[in-house]
Amino acid sequence: MSNGTPENVVQAIYLRCQQGQILWERPRGGLRVNISPPKYFVALGQEDKPFRLCLESNAGTNFQVFLEQTDGVSESSSGNGERRKLLPFITPKKKKSSTCYRINSPSATIYVESQHGDQDLLTTSPPPSTTTTSGSKDPYQVKISYEIEELKIPQEGFSDDECRPCSDPEVLQLYCEADVVARGEILSVLPSTTRKGMDNLHIKSNLVVHQNHPVFQPLKSGNKNLQKFLLQDTPTFDQDSPKKVPKLAKSSYFGGIVSHPSKCAAQSGPGQFLWLIKLSFGRPKIGCVVYWDRWMQVAKQAEALDKANCRLVYQ
Template sequence: MDINLVKCCQLFCMMLVLLLQVNLSTQLQCEQCDCIISGNNEDRGVHMTTLTCTEGGITWYNPNGALSLELRPERPGNYRTCYKVDSGDVKILISREGELNVNSKSPDQRSKFLMNDHNLQTISITEGKSHEICVEAMNSVVLYLEPEYKENIGYQKILFQYDSAKIPEHEEPSIEDCRPCSEDEILKAYCSSDFVVVGSMNDVQHKDEIEKTHIIVDVSQIIRQTGSHFNRLRRDSPYLQGTIVAPRKCGIAKGDGTFLMTGRVRLGDLTMGCAPYIDEWETIVTKAELEGRLQCTRD
């Protein structure tokens, strides 16, 4: 065989091995808007991805380097994007593109992270579980996730969940969040919500530090749910129990009676949607069925 041909084959094989090693060292896989990053402790590169869904998440195994994440919903507009992070024992800096806010961090603190030469504005520095943090942007926002570099950190995982909602142009968000639902909105919520349950309020806890209200509910009937958020605390209990979250500004108080409770799963929490009294719901749904306005099967 020709010597030059043998050398070319050897060179090609070496290049192929190197390419395979690069591909295996770091992988970014996205299915719709949920992504998985897997790598090793020595990889300090910058991963880049763009997500167009209004909600999703990143699971980052053996986090190192940095992630440039553009959240760009398909419909243009002014969006409020909120996120939560669970970084375990890893400290993670989250920034966004924009003018650098020099008062938000000290040089010593910033030098611990990787991308200290970018024109970024710090949003949060988290170790462990964060509360919900929100930013507003027109059309899209670019976030940078930078775990602090540590040698020999062992197995670690970062969970990042986000939710983007379009800000109403003519209606104050506080009004939108707290006003009672119309009959049509109740019917739509029944057919399309992530959870639809029948239950009562066990307790109401106001969390002023995170501007949320936690509603502990006793559930007697699950009509529909995504995931398993309602659980039986005792074997002999006739109820399942779960926690539904609402804005603190709505001033929700504990009420007696039985409700049809609807809502969606947002950033891992159950968020309250429409919640009419059960007798009010029976009147609304019976009327809608007679008029052919119910867009799904009544369970």
């Protein structure tokens, strides 16, 4: 979207995709974005159920971004009697680049307010087009990426669904949908240097079943190479334009780095796991992880009952 509306007008758009991006260049006034889960959530019985909305912003200066929720305590009330809560995502004093929210209503609403006046836009030359594509922050541009995730079914003993183990049906479903499937152990868990509240899990794998992006690469031998690998942050891939992943070279082990919420308190140590990894904003993130021995039992049972939706590797 680009400017072309009066300074005091609020434009409204409605989105119903599982993920997408809002790009507003040299704007005036405000923007109201209503985001709902995609239609196939209805077929899965997820309509009107809570969901997780993750936002990531690369906003320039003089923008404010708020998320509205119609549950709990709020600062003002809406006309239908519900209480409205405005959660600051980007403000002049509070800047966040990546945050996830639990949405307890059928949809979520984002408000974007430009504090640029008409005179600012008229007297300032637009930045070169290369500024937008390079990923640097343009002071006259706001870019918000979003992703919608299903919430896992609550399980006793786990108050946060992001940290609870996946059920057997969830593992089987994600095995066929994951961007990366591998077997391996955790070498180290270190706080991310670029994303607050996230850890980097460094994984040593002896089997990469498949990957849509080159998350796992041959792990070179030697302490120097290992230390270099352990200091790396979670990589970022172009999720919208996946490239053909080259066939992995022969190697005894492969190294991969994935992100995981720090609150889940992952620990390194011996033990072989099945890793099911999805890309979130271009970064590898754990979808499900289960002990390999347990995965062998689940896979064999699924094949015996003809419940496997794709070819399962468990040997």
